[in-house]
Amino acid sequence: MAKKIKLGLFGSTGKMGVAIRQLLKSDSDFSPLVEVCSKPTGDFEESFSDLKKIPAATLKQVDVWIDFSRPEGLMDLLPLLQQTKKPLISGTTGFEGNQFTKVEAASKKNPVFWASNMSVGLWTVRQAIKALSTISHFDFALEEIHHTQKKDNPSGTAVTLHKDLEKAVGKKIPPAVGHRLGGVFGIHTITAASQSEMIKLEHNALNRTVFAEGALKAAKWIVKQPSGLYSMDDLMKPTSKGKK
Structure with a gap:
């Protein structure tokens, strides 16, 4: 044993x-x-x-x-x-x-x-962020939602994603916009947009x-x-x- x-x-x-x-x-x-x-x-x-x-x-x-x-x-x-x-x-x-x-x-x-x-799923999203280097000319935005008891804003996860995104696209990106709502466990969304198309990467934690x-x-x-x-x-x- x-x-x-x-x-x-x-x-x-x-x-x-x-x-x-x-x-x-x-x-x-x-x-x-x-x-x-x-x-x-x-x-x-x-x-x-x-x-x-x-x-x-x-x-x-x-x-x-x-x-x-x-x-x-x-x-x-x-x-x-x-x-x-x-x-x-x-x-x-x-x-x-x-x-x-x-x-x-x-x-x-x-x-x-x-x-x-x-979260293994969030780590997978972080790997997907690397592919955004091919559209570095797009505009980018980062948003997060957490429960109202979450003290740090932006959260540690949002800070990590922000660093990942800036590294991938090679330019400065506005800091994450954070919301503290209800009992949300954690939603993190990255939006990439040009004049012709828009891409969203999102991770939603359904529980702890x-x-x-x-x-x-x-x-x-x-x-x-x-x-x-x-x-x-x-x-x-x-x-x-x-x-x-």
Whole structure:
């Protein structure tokens, strides 16, 4: 029998934490070991309300951490990871100042997987964006819609798509127009238009399960990787290497 992956989940009662916990109930590859949240969920062997309260012995047992918290929470988690040299999967966005440089620094000693969006479908859209280089003379617009609780605007996904688009067409594109409406999980649309035709690339997340599935897929993959900063490109193209 294969050894189960002992999982630490930072933010287990948040929206993404709930989605991950649901998938863990039917995924025999994982052993839910530690959760960090305001109130125990009963889905993990141990629960802590504060990272600093986790015993050193328990930290050493965790094989991989998944983080969908806030930038300030991730900044608190990084030093603990560096003590144990354990891998991290993070989908946290909304970084300010030099916060992401600390994530990059942590990847010098730990395997760190970060993605603004862990949907396999969204990654496929990003590959399709590269083909827009053939119509770089068109006009382009980027739009996104998220639920009203989404704090960063534009979202991390919109920022990533904007960078992809500018790289593909080789020119500056207006930043994404973001809307915060109802309970929308995430809709991202790229429009390309000339005087004669219009093209739309759109990704619509129907639930948070797609992001949770991506996170668990990444967790299974990263436990076999050396230190480095990894992305969806590394996960979807196993022959590529993380940034060292």
